Amino acid sequence: MTDDLLLEVDQLQIELMTANGVIRAVDGVSFRIARGETVTIIGESGSGKSTTAMGVLQLLPRDLAVVSGTVRVTGLDVLGDPRAIEAVRGRTVALIPQDPMTALSPVRTVGSQLGEAIRIAGAASGRAAVTARAVRLLEQVHIPDPRAQLRKFPHQLSGGMLQRVLIAVALACEPQLIVADEPTSALDVTVQAGILDLLLELQEQRGIGLLMITHDLGVARLVSDRIHVMKAGVFVESGDVRQIVDHPVEDYTRRLLAAVPTLGAWDETPAAPAVPAAPAAPAAPADREETARA
Ligand SMILES: Nc1ncnc2c1ncn2[C@@H]1O[C@H](COP(=O)(O)OP(=O)(O)OP(=O)(O)O)[C@@H](O)[C@H]1O
């Protein structure tokens, strides 16, 4: 193991106890993520992507899921030692959940929920310090007028703004690794692009490792260093982004490629010249998002 390896997953296998018997949702997958890298797991619905992510983070209910294999987060064996995951989850590694509309409590303000994450992370204590840190986090995710947003309730923000808040919540613990389970699939295409830009910017600034889960090869193509293509619990094809996008070996991967070229115009490769890029420079992502939802 080198110091730069944030995540090492070897022969991860996950069996779920369901009403219809035992399902082997993940059947021996292996991958690694180093500092500053984005590794994407892509696959159709039900292929086991979320189960893999939840298994890595040990978020599956212990009585319903049997997880085996090896998972190391910054060298710590989190399957072997149940206390190890408590030490890294919400500290070294953070999750960006799938649906921004339901991930936050509707009855508490953005400020109260972000503040709680900051306190749990131990990043600040005392009201003024927590508020100052919350403002700084919202600035980092390019939310305009952060102080005003802190007083708002989730339903008063757009989907794109809420997803930015969730990214700020994840950043509260200054993670080295972020697991993002379909972080943009609930959002409009234009808003998606702004969120992906933001994740890449944060990654570039801080060298964060990113495990991206998506069913959209357009998203995978934009953000990934390496891609693992998942089907029925196994990786059917793995490689660097160019190899998977330009020379897919499996028919299954070709079908994923054919399905969703939604973000093609944002890609600088000549392979996607069809549509002129929408609003080109991502200078004011906030405005663009609000316009996109209007
Ligand atoms: N709580 C559950 N109870 C029963 N089966 C489940 C449960 N969660 C997942 N599964 C099964 O495990 C397999 C993998 O599901 P998983 O949610 O990991 O897929 P996914 O690739 O994330 O799909 P999606 O793109 O729809 O999010 C599927 O066969 C699914 O039916």
Ligand SMILES: [Mg+2]
């Ligand atoms: Mg899923």
